[in-house]
Amino acid sequence: MKNKRMNGYLLAGLILTGLLVALMLLGKFWTPYSPTEMNGAAKLQPPSWAHLFGTDNFGRDIFSRVMRGGGTTLTIAVLTIAIGAVLGTLIGAATGYFGGAVDDALMRLNDALTAFPSILLALLIISLVGPGKTYNVVIALGIVFIPSFARVMRTQFASQRNVNYITSARLMGAGSLRIMILHMLPNTLRTLLPALTIGFNNAVLAEASMSFLGIGVTPPDASLGYMLSEAQGMLVKAPWYAISTGAMIALLVFGVGLIGEGLQKLEREVD
C-alpha cells in the first residue's frame, strides 16, 4: 500500500510528461493547421472542436501554435540541460576527485557566479552574445546551469575520494579515469537524476521568461514564452490564447516536478 503510493508520483509524472512531450515532438512534423498561416475568416474564435484552443487575432490555430512552440521550448530546455549537466559533471568530477588549488580556485569562481540570480546571469550573457537569436539562448542558459551541476557533482565525487572500494580499485591498479567513470559515476546517479528534473524545470521557466521579455526566441521561431508575451497583447480579445499557452508551460513543469518528487520518494524508500 505504502509502496504503491510512493510510485504514484512517478507514474503520474511520467504519463503527463510523456503525453506532452509526444504532442510537442509531433508538432515538429505535423500540426492540425499551419501554426503560422493567417486566416482572415477565422479570427478570434473561442475554443471549439474545429479549433481546440481557439484562434488568435490573425486567425492562426492556437493548438497548432502551442504544439510547435512547445517543441521549441522543449528543444531549448533539453539542450540547455545537456550543456549544463555534461560540463558541470566534468568540472565537478575533476575538481572533486583531484582537489587541490584548481578545486579551490574554481569553487571561489563558483561562489561569485552564484551571486547572480540565474535569470540575471542569463540576461548578462545574452547581453554579451547578442539578444534575439535562438542558439544564443541555448548558449546563455547552458552556461548559467553549469555552476549548480558542478557544485552538486563535486560534492558527490569528493565524498567518494577515500572510500574503501575506491582505495581497493586504486590498489588493483585502476587508473583515475576508470575509477571516475566506472566506480564513482554510477553512485552519483541518485543525486544527478532529481537534479536533472529540477534543472529541466528551471530551464523551461528561464527560457519562457527570457522569450517573454523579448530577448530570447524571436520570430520566425516561437517558443511558449514568446507566445505568452504575444498573448498578453490580445488578453482582452482572446484570453484563451494566454490561458492555453501558460497552462502548457505549467503542465510540463508540473509533470517533470512530479517525476522528481517520485524519484526522491523512491530513494527514501531504498534507504
Add this chain to the structure above:
Amino acid sequence: MKYTIRRIWMLVVTMLIVSFMTFLAFELVSGDPAQTMLGTEATPEQLAALRHELGLDQPFFARYFRWLGGFFTGDLGSSYIYRQGVWGLIAPKLSLTLLLALISFILITVISIPLGVWSYRFVGGPFDWLRTTFNQLCMAVPPFFVGILLCWIFGIILHLFTPGDFPALRSDPGGALRHLLFASICLCIPRIAMTVRMMRSTVIGEMEKAYVRTAISRGNDRRQVLTRHVLKNSLTSTVTFLGQTMAELVGGSIVVEQVFGIPGLGRFLVSSISNRDYPVVQAIVVLLAFWVVLAGTIADLINQRVDPRLRLGGGAK
C-alpha cells in the same frame, strides 16, 4: 564580532570579483563607446575628445577602479541612449523594485512559516499526496503567467488597477501600492510553495532526532515540544532559505515588472539590454548582485546570533 568582520570581508571580496567580472565582460564586447555615441559620421577629433571626456584613454585598471568608485560617489558614467548620468536614471527605479521585493518578502514570511508548520500535521496522513501535488502545481506555474491572469481578472474585468499604467508613487501612493500588491502576489505563489516544502522537511528531520523522542517519551505534550524546541532549532535553515528568497525575488521581479508595467529596475534592465546600453546594464547587474550577496550575508549574521553553536564553532558551514 570576529565572525561578523570575517563575513563582511567575504562580502567585500565577492563583490570585488563580481564587479570585476562584469566590467571585464562588457569591456570585451562593448567595442568603442565613443563611436557608439557619436555614430559613424564622427570625425577622429570628435572621437578623441569624447574618449578623453569619458576617460576611455586611460588604462584598463584605472577605469575599473574609477567605475567601482562610482558606486560610492554616484558617478557611474552616462547612458548611451539617454545621454544622462546612469545613477540619476537608476535611483528612482531602484526604490520601486525594492518596495516590490519588500512587500513580497513580508507576504511570503507571514504566510509560509505558519503554513509550513501546520502542514506538518498531515505527514503520512491519507491526504499527504494531495498536499504534495498541490505544492508541485504551485511551483510549476510561471509567475508571469499568474501575472497575466491577475491582470486579466483584477485589472481588465474588475478594474481594480490598470495594467501597464503605473500610478506615480508620490501623487497616488494608494494606487501604486495596490498595483505593487497584485504584482507581488504572483511573485509569492511559487516561493511560498517552496518555503512550505522546506519548512515541512526541516520539521520532519528535527522531529526524528533523539531529544524529541526523549522529551515526548517523558510525557511532554507533542505540540509543546514542537513549538518550544523544534521550531527554535529549525530557525537557522529557515533564515538561510529566506535569505535566498530575497535573492530570488530580484530575478522574479525582472519579469513581473514587465507584465504589470511597473517602471522598476528590472524593466529598465531589459530595455537597456535590447538597446545595448552597456553602462546602464553594467550598473544594474552589479547592484542586483550586491543585493543578493547582501541578503546572504544578513541571513548568516542573523543565524550566528540565533544559534550559539555557529558562534562557538567559529564560522559558517
